[in-house]
Amino acid sequence: MxxxxxxxxxxxxxxxxxxxxxxxxxxxxxxxxxxxxxxxxxxxxxxxxxxxxxxxxxxxxxxxxxxxxxxxxxxxxxxxxxxxxxxxxxxxxRPPSTDHGTLSNMRWSFADSHIRIEEGGWTRQTTIRELPTSVEIAGVNMRLDQGVIRELHWHIQAEWAYVLEGKVRITALDTEGGNFVDDLEKGDLWYFPPGHPHSLQGLAPNGTEFLLIFDDGHFSEDSTFILTDWLAHTPKSVLSENFRISPEVFETIPKSEKYIFQGSLPGPIDKERTPLDDTKGIKKSKLQFTHRLMQQEPLNTTGGQVRIADSKTTFPLSKTIAAAHLLLQPGAMREMHWHPQADEWSFFIRGRARVTIFASEGNARTFDYGPGDVGIVPKNMGHFIENLSDDEEVEILEIFRSDEFLDFSLFQWMASTPKRMVAEHLFQGDEERQRRFLGELEKGVEEIGAHDPIRGVPKNGYGDDTTEEEL
Incomplete structure (x- = not known):
C-alpha cells in the first residue's frame, strides 16, 4: 500500500x-x-x-x-x-565520493575538434593531439555531400569505418591487382589494410557521414598519400614516361591536392565496370572489404543488444580493428568489466552515459558522455557504462586495436568463483549480506546465465529482496 x-x-x-x-x-x-x-x-x-x-x-x-x-x-x-x-x-x-586520485582525462568531444571545410564536405579528427590518452586509435568524422569525392589515396595505417548516415560508394585495390567496389548504408563497415589505395563518394540525396578509425593514435588525416598531391610533385617528364603520353597532357592537372571535391554522380556498380575488364587484366578482388554490421543477428541481453565485428567472427579482413555496437535501453548499464588485450576507444552516437574508470592503486574517475563524444578506457582498467536517462536509449561503438573482441565480466567472475571465496572477500562476518549477495548471483545465473553484458533495470529497481525502506 x-x-x-x-x-x-x-x-x-x-x-x-x-x-x-x-x-x-x-x-x-x-x-x-x-x-x-x-x-x-x-x-x-x-x-x-x-x-x-x-x-x-x-x-x-x-x-x-x-x-x-x-x-x-x-x-x-x-x-x-x-x-x-x-x-x-x-x-x-560533482564527482562521486568514490572517485579518487589523478587519473588522466579520458573524454573528448568532436564538437571541440577543428573542422577542415572543403567543397561539399568537411572533416574533423580526434587523435593523441586532441586526447593524449588516445594512444592506440585515432578517429576521423567526415561528411561528403551527394556526388562529393574523398579522392583516391592511401594510408600508412589501416582504416576501419562505420557509416553514420546516408549512402557511400567505396573503391579499393588489393595487392594482387583486384578491384573492389561497393555501396554502403547506415550501420555498414569497411576496412582497408595499410597501404591499400581507395576512394569514397557520397551517394544519397544528402550524401553521407561516417566515422573513420585508424590503428594508431598519432595518425593525422592531413598526412595521407593523395593521388593529385603526388602527381603535382612529380616532374611531368616522368608522368609522360610512366603513362606513355605526351607531357603537355599534364599541364592542366591540379597544382595541389584536391582532397574533397564535387564529382559527378556514378552509375550502378555493374554499369561502371564493363564486361571487358576481366579480359583486359582488370579483375575483381577476392577480398571482402565491407561488412553489414547491423544485419547481424544481435546478442539480446536483459538491457539491450550487442553486435560484435572482428576478424575471428564476422569480418575476417579486419585484422587490426575489433568493435562492438551496443544499444543500452533506458536505465540500463554495460556491466562492470575490463578488456585484457587493448584500450577501449568508444564513440557515443545517441543518448547520455556515465562511466567510472578504475585504474588500480586507489585511482578512479567518472566521466559523462553524449552524442559525438569519444571515451578512452586503457586496457585492463575496470569500468561500466550507465545510461543516464530513464527515457532514451544509448547507442555506442566500442572499438579496439585488436583482431578479436575480448572482455572479462565482473559478474561472471564472481559467479564462477567458489562462493566461500567470494563471501570471505566481501562480507566476512556478515552472514545476512553474504546470503543476499550470493543469492542474487545464483538467481542471475539461473535466469540469464553468468554473462549479461548489458544489464536491464530489475522490476523493483534492485532485483533482490531489498525493502521499500531500504530503497
Whole structure:
C-alpha cells in the first residue's frame, strides 16, 4: 500500500518536475509527504541533498545546473561558469565520493575538434593531439555531400569505418591487382589494410557521414598519400614516361591536392565496370572489404543488444580493428568489466552515459558522455557504462586495436568463483549480506546465465529482496 501511495505521488508531480514520464531518483528520496517546492529545495546540487550511494543524475535530460555540492559539503561558484558544459559533465562538477586520485582525462568531444571545410564536405579528427590518452586509435568524422569525392589515396595505417548516415560508394585495390567496389548504408563497415589505395563518394540525396578509425593514435588525416598531391610533385617528364603520353597532357592537372571535391554522380556498380575488364587484366578482388554490421543477428541481453565485428567472427579482413555496437535501453548499464588485450576507444552516437574508470592503486574517475563524444578506457582498467536517462536509449561503438573482441565480466567472475571465496572477500562476518549477495548471483545465473553484458533495470529497481525502506 505504501508503495502504491508513493507511485501515485510520483505521477502527480510529473508535470511539476517537467520530466518525461518519471520522477528523477534524487526527487524520489524526498517525495514522501513533502510538497514539490520542498523537494526541489533538496535538489541534487544543493547543500541539503544527501546520497551516500552516488546514484546517477541526468543533469542534461532534467535541465539541472550542476554545482560542486556533495552530501552537505562544497560551495557555489562565484566566478565565470560555463553552464552548458557543466550540464554535459555533471560528474566532473560533482564527482562521486568514490572517485579518487589523478587519473588522466579520458573524454573528448568532436564538437571541440577543428573542422577542415572543403567543397561539399568537411572533416574533423580526434587523435593523441586532441586526447593524449588516445594512444592506440585515432578517429576521423567526415561528411561528403551527394556526388562529393574523398579522392583516391592511401594510408600508412589501416582504416576501419562505420557509416553514420546516408549512402557511400567505396573503391579499393588489393595487392594482387583486384578491384573492389561497393555501396554502403547506415550501420555498414569497411576496412582497408595499410597501404591499400581507395576512394569514397557520397551517394544519397544528402550524401553521407561516417566515422573513420585508424590503428594508431598519432595518425593525422592531413598526412595521407593523395593521388593529385603526388602527381603535382612529380616532374611531368616522368608522368609522360610512366603513362606513355605526351607531357603537355599534364599541364592542366591540379597544382595541389584536391582532397574533397564535387564529382559527378556514378552509375550502378555493374554499369561502371564493363564486361571487358576481366579480359583486359582488370579483375575483381577476392577480398571482402565491407561488412553489414547491423544485419547481424544481435546478442539480446536483459538491457539491450550487442553486435560484435572482428576478424575471428564476422569480418575476417579486419585484422587490426575489433568493435562492438551496443544499444543500452533506458536505465540500463554495460556491466562492470575490463578488456585484457587493448584500450577501449568508444564513440557515443545517441543518448547520455556515465562511466567510472578504475585504474588500480586507489585511482578512479567518472566521466559523462553524449552524442559525438569519444571515451578512452586503457586496457585492463575496470569500468561500466550507465545510461543516464530513464527515457532514451544509448547507442555506442566500442572499438579496439585488436583482431578479436575480448572482455572479462565482473559478474561472471564472481559467479564462477567458489562462493566461500567470494563471501570471505566481501562480507566476512556478515552472514545476512553474504546470503543476499550470493543469492542474487545464483538467481542471475539461473535466469540469464553468468554473462549479461548489458544489464536491464530489475522490476523493483534492485532485483533482490531489498525493502521499500531500504530503497
Amino acid at each position: 505504501q508503495l502504491l501511495k508513493f507511485s501515485a505521488l510520483c505521477l502527480l508531480t510529473l508535470a511539476e518536475f517537467g520530466t518525461a514520464g518519471r520522477v528523477p531518483y534524487w526527487a524520489q528520496q524526498h517525495l514522501k509527504g513533502e510538497p514539490v517546492a520542498a523537494v526541489k529545495a533538496h535538489g541534487p546540487y544543493t547543500p541539503k541533498h544527501k546520497d551516500k550511494y552516488d546514484h546517477k543524475i541526468d543533469a542534461e535530460g532534467d535541465g539541472l545546473d550542476p554545482l560542486p555540492y556533495r552530501n552537505g559539503e562544497g560551495a557555489t561558484v562565484q566566478g565565470p561558469w560555463n553552464r552548458a558544459r557543466s550540464r554535459q559533465n555533471p560528474d566532473l562538477v
